[in-house]
Amino acid sequence: MAKSFRTTISVPMDLKARMDAVDEEINWSAVACRAFEQRLAEIITRKGAKGMKDVIARLKVSKQKLQGDRYKEGFEAGQEWAKQEGEADELVRLQALYDGAGTDWDRLFHNEVSNAYAPSEWVVFAIRPNDDGDRGAAREFWETVAGPDFEALRSDDDYVKGFAEGAIEVWDEVKDQL
Numbered sequence: 001m002a003k004s005f006r007t008t009i010s011v012p013m014d015l016k017a018r019m020d021a022v023d024e025e026i027n028w029s030a031v032a033c034r035a036f037e038q039r040l041a042e043i044i045t046r047k048g049a050k051g052m053k054d055v056i057a058r059l060k061v062s063k064q065k066l067q068g069d070r071y072k073e074g075f076e077a078g079q080e081w082a083k084q085e086g087e088a089d090e091l092v093r094l095q096a097l098y099d100g101a102g103t104d105w106d107r108l109f110h111n112e113v114s115n116a117y118a119p120s121e122w123v124v125f126a127i128r129p130n131d132d133g134d135r136g137a138a139r140e141f142w143e144t145v146a147g148p149d150f151e152a153l154r155s156d157d158d159y160v161k162g163f164a165e166g167a168i169e170v171w172d173e174v175k176d177q178l
Contacts, residue, residue: 074153074162081145081163082170088178090127091171097126098168109161120160 009032011019019028082091101108109119117125117135124131124138131137139150145163146153153159 070153070156070158071162074156074159074164075166075169076162077145077159078163078166078168079170080166082167085144086127086167086170091167091175093129094123094127094164095168095171095175097123098164106161109157118155119157120155123160123164 019026098105108115108122115122117133117138120142121135121138124141125133128137128141131141142153143150146159
């Protein structure tokens with residue numbers, strides 16, 4: 001783990017109040033670091049890279065933006081699937097996968113947990129246990145969800161994580177009303 005330096009920043013009081021009102025755990029230091037990295041990359045782009053460290057910093061921000069875009073796209077697809085096609089039992093199983101993973105949830109999507117299947121496959125197998133181990137069924141699922149771009153998107157772990165979390169968010173909103 002990289003060494004960290006503790007510093008203090010000031011934020012407007014209304015922003016702080018909105019931050020405090022968020023009902024999920026957010027690492028605000030990490031959010032701020034991403035913003036600092038992005039601003040530094042903008043400066044490097046404007047002034048030109050002076051060395052490999054500058055190139056690495058600029059490309060790191062570019063990669064983070066792409067990952068964020070793919071996650072958002074997956075999140076929206078997951079919400080749409082849950083609203084239009086997902087069955088209650090499928091959403092219950094997806095929620096159980098999330099709950100069972102606990103603190104390992106993020107690691108599951110970043111090759112930090114050994115598994116014979118890709119995240120796009122085991123997410124489908126969790127949703128549809130009758131398809132467990134059937135890579136063709138997983139492929140068909142993603143083809144219906146992602147359309148013509150399914151090959152690229154089903155292999156994008158950020159997209160798949162976004163999909164799962166988008167579907168779970170819809171389930172969280174409706175499950176107590178059923």
